[in-house]
Amino acid sequence: MHAMTVFYTIIQQLVNGLILGSFYSLVALGYSMVYGIIKLLNFAHGDIYMVGAFVGFGALGIFGNALGIGWLGITVALVISMVLVGFLGIVIHRIAYQPLLNKNAPRMSLLITAVGVSFTLFNAVMVMTSGEYKAFTTSLGYDGISIGPINITYTQIIMVVATAVLMLGLYWFINRTMYGKAMRAIALDQDACRLMGINVTKTISLTFFVGSALAAAAGVMAGVYYGSIHFYMGFIIGLKAFTAAVIGGIGSIPGAMLGGLILGLLETAGTQLPFVGSAWKDVFTFGILILLLVTKPTGILGKSEIERM
Amino acid sequence: MNDLALVLQNVETFYGKIHALKGVSLEVPKGKIVTLLGSNGAGKTTTLKTISGLIQASAGKIEFYGRDISKEKAHNIVSMGLIHVPEGRRIFKDLSVKENLELGGFTLKDESLRRKRIEHVFEMFPRLKDRQKQIGGTLSGGEQQMLAIGRAMMTDPKLLLLDEPSMGLAPLIVQDIMRIIKQLNSEGTTILLVEQNAKIALKLADYGYVLETGELVMEGDSTELRKDERITKAYLGE
Ligand SMILES: Nc1ncnc2c1ncn2[C@@H]1O[C@H](COP(=O)(O)OP(=O)(O)OP(=O)(O)O)[C@@H](O)[C@H]1O
Ligand SMILES: [Mg+2]
Numbered sequence: 001m002h003a004m005t006v007f008y009t010i011i012q013q014l015v016n017g018l019i020l021g022s023f024y025s026l027v028a029l030g031y032s033m034v035y036g037i038i039k040l041l042n043f044a045h046g047d048i049y050m051v052g053a054f055v056g057f058g059a060l061g062i063f064g065n066a067l068g069i070g071w072l073g074i075t076v077a078l079v080i081s082m083v084l085v086g087f088l089g090i091v092i093h094r095i096a097y098q099p100l101l102n103k104n105a106p107r108m109s110l111l112i113t114a115v116g117v118s119f120t121l122f123n124a125v126m127v128m129t130s131g132e133y134k135a136f137t138t139s140l141g142y143d144g145i146s147i148g149p150i151n152i153t154y155t156q157i158i159m160v161v162a163t164a165v166l167m168l169g170l171y172w173f174i175n176r177t178m179y180g181k182a183m184r185a186i187a188l189d190q191d192a193c194r195l196m197g198i199n200v201t202k203t204i205s206l207t208f209f210v211g212s213a214l215a216a217a218a219g220v221m222a223g224v225y226y227g228s229i230h231f232y233m234g235f236i237i238g239l240k241a242f243t244a245a246v247i248g249g250i251g252s253i254p255g256a257m258l259g260g261l262i263l264g265l266l267e268t269a270g271t272q273l274p275f276v277g278s279a280w281k282d283v284f285t286f287g288i289l290i291l292l293l294v295t296k297p298t299g300i301l302g303k304s305e306i307e308r309m
Numbered sequence: 310m311n312d313l314a315l316v317l318q319n320v321e322t323f324y325g326k327i328h329a330l331k332g333v334s335l336e337v338p339k340g341k342i343v344t345l346l347g348s349n350g351a352g353k354t355t356t357l358k359t360i361s362g363l364i365q366a367s368a369g370k371i372e373f374y375g376r377d378i379s380k381e382k383a384h385n386i387v388s389m390g391l392i393h394v395p396e397g398r399r400i401f402k403d404l405s406v407k408e409n410l411e412l413g414g415f416t417l418k419d420e421s422l423r424r425k426r427i428e429h430v431f432e433m434f435p436r437l438k439d440r441q442k443q444i445g446g447t448l449s450g451g452e453q454q455m456l457a458i459g460r461a462m463m464t465d466p467k468l469l470l471l472d473e474p475s476m477g478l479a480p481l482i483v484q485d486i487m488r489i490i491k492q493l494n495s496e497g498t499t500i501l502l503v504e505q506n507a508k509i510a511l512k513l514a515d516y517g518y519v520l521e522t523g524e525l526v527m528e529g530d531s532t533e534l535r536k537d538e539r540i541t542k543a544y545l546g547e
Contacts, residue, residue: 178415185401185412191363192399196460197387197416 008149013268015152015160019225021264022163026218027241028248028256029170030089030211036187036251037207038101040110044092044117045215046238048085051121052216053223053233054129056081057136070139071158078220082213089212090205092117098201118238126231133230136223159221166217167257170210174253183207187251247289249302258300263289313372314339314468314499315360315391320369320379322352322359329355331523332369337468342490342500344510344531347520348543353503354396356520357470360501361393362386373468388416390467394474396503398457402446406437406456409445413460423463430459433489451482458489462498469493472503487513511535 027049034042059077060069067073096117100110144153174180182198183206190200222237223229240263248259266288270281293299315337322330329352337343347353358364360371362383371379378386401409410430414423431438434455440448448456454474461469471490475483487509494500494513504510511517511531519527519540527539534540 178411181404181408181412182415184404188401188403189399192395192401193412194363194383195361195387195393195395195399196412197384197464198412199382199384 017265017268021261023218024244025257025260026214028244028260032245032256033211043114046234047121048212049215049219050234052085052219053229056220081216085216086209086213089208093208249299252301255301316372318370320366341515344502344514344517351520352523392461392466393470394461396472398453400445407441413463426463468499
């Protein structure tokens with residue numbers, strides 16, 4: 001291959017990897033936050049992303065007439081989906097998880113409950129959508145910036161920027177607000193938090209809200225980006241986001257961001273490498289991840305005392 | 310009855326089938342230091358946890374300034390002005406000294422009040438001020454105890470429960486901590502002090518109780534208790 005062609009391909013794939021990685025990161029954050037605070041692997045989290053996509057789709061259907069199906073309509077749909085799915089996260093926490101936490105149930109029971117929640121969401125959406133693909137129609141088109149053969153659409157740019165804004169917002173919330181600090185403290189010592197006057201249950205609910213809202217944002221953006229949504233779209237990304245959270249160091253927020261980006265970039269790199277290609281990309285990606293975890297079992301930014309299941 | 314900060318009446322607490330408190334009754338008058346003594350496993354920590362709501366009493370009454378708090382949740386009790394500094398300090402090890410203090414002031418409604426209280430704690434413990442950016446887990450034992458007390462003072466509590474503040478500290482540091490407790494009390498904070506170190510506790514306290522396997526076996530003015538033969542033999546090692 002010509003050197004310039006290789007260079008263009010790298011840039012183009014970097015952008016693709018960044019987008020994919022953004023989705024992984026946003027979903028991985030919720031995984032990691034919930035694990036950090038109550039040591040639960042919330043297997044329903046991928047389905048939350050899927051529900052987010054459908055709520056965004058529904059909201060755009062309702063408000064699209066008045067607001068259009070361009071950026072304004074999409075932004076409104078995104079915010080609506082984040083809020084509603086955030087509350088869904090709270091409902092799931094209160095109904096499915098908190099009663100078990102109150103009874104000091106074994107970790108395994110919590111895990112099975114999470115699997116149950118996942119099936120519930122998955123099947124509910126399957127029935128409601130008759131298991132059909134839905135076209136996530138927008139008026140965004142493919143306008144963008146072209147440099148030589150490299151073409152970066154405005155949609156791609158805005159998605160990366162939106163992800164960055166959400167992450168910066170989360171970072172600010174976690175480090176600068178009292179409830180954010182309380183979340184980090186609960187991950188360390190729940191009883192000590194009670195003695196500070198922190199309502200632990202409420203703060204855990206808030207964590208579910210934030211994590212679910214971020215996953216919903218990713219779901220809506222993925223719907224817009226790929227142009228179609230379906231009831232099992234959360235399954236694979238749930239596993240991938242879980243992987244991303246573990247690579248980054250589960251429980252670590254910057255770790256989840258980093259893990260998602262690394263995973264997205266590796267996957268797109270895999271599709272381009274000779275002898276790998278899209279058929280072997282998962283083998284390539286997960287091979288590297290296994291190597292990475294063997295050398296650093298707690299993940300890139302994880303702490304050594306992190307409890308493993 | 311407002312001269313009593315805290316009243317326990319026949320409080321009973323269980324851990325599953327283990328009967329840890331078998332009817333504990335005690336009083337902490339406003340403005341005083343009362344100490345609760347006892348050997349390992351006597352139920353001292355359980356008493357404090359029951360008062361602060363970390364565990365529910367199965368029977369009995371706990372009154373804080375005349376208000377029954379035995380059914381209240383721990384975080385609500387904090388807002389009423391009753392603060393419990395737990396055994397082993399339990400500071401947030403991965404958070405900075407300043408963040409630990411801010412969380413101590415979680416129930417304060419106002420950010421500027423929180424800043425003012427932090428300044429107040431820094432005046433009390435200048436060493437914490439020098440280390441405010443440092444991660445809590447890297448503090449020395451004595452500094453961690455100062456942080457635990459400082460964190461509790463963020464809300465200017467009406468009653469402070471202290472669980473073995475001298476534990477694991479060198480004698481000189483213990484004296485520092487005891488001086489601080491005395492000072493807090495002279496500034497108006499009522500204190501219930503749990504100690505295994507009866508000698509220093511009775512020096513500080515106005516009144517003392519002795520707990521044995523979940524039951525109070527003795528009580529009296531600390532000057533009397535210090536002279537009591539059973540105390541000197543069992544707890545003062547004389
Ligand atoms: N979480 C728990 N589960 C079961 N039993 C407990 C629990 N915590 C304490 N106990 C039991 O309750 C009794 C009182 O314990 P507690 O911690 O109150 O004693 P203590 O007086 O504070 O002792 P120490 O001086 O060693 O701190 C002990 O017999 C202890 O084994
Ligand atoms: Mg104890």
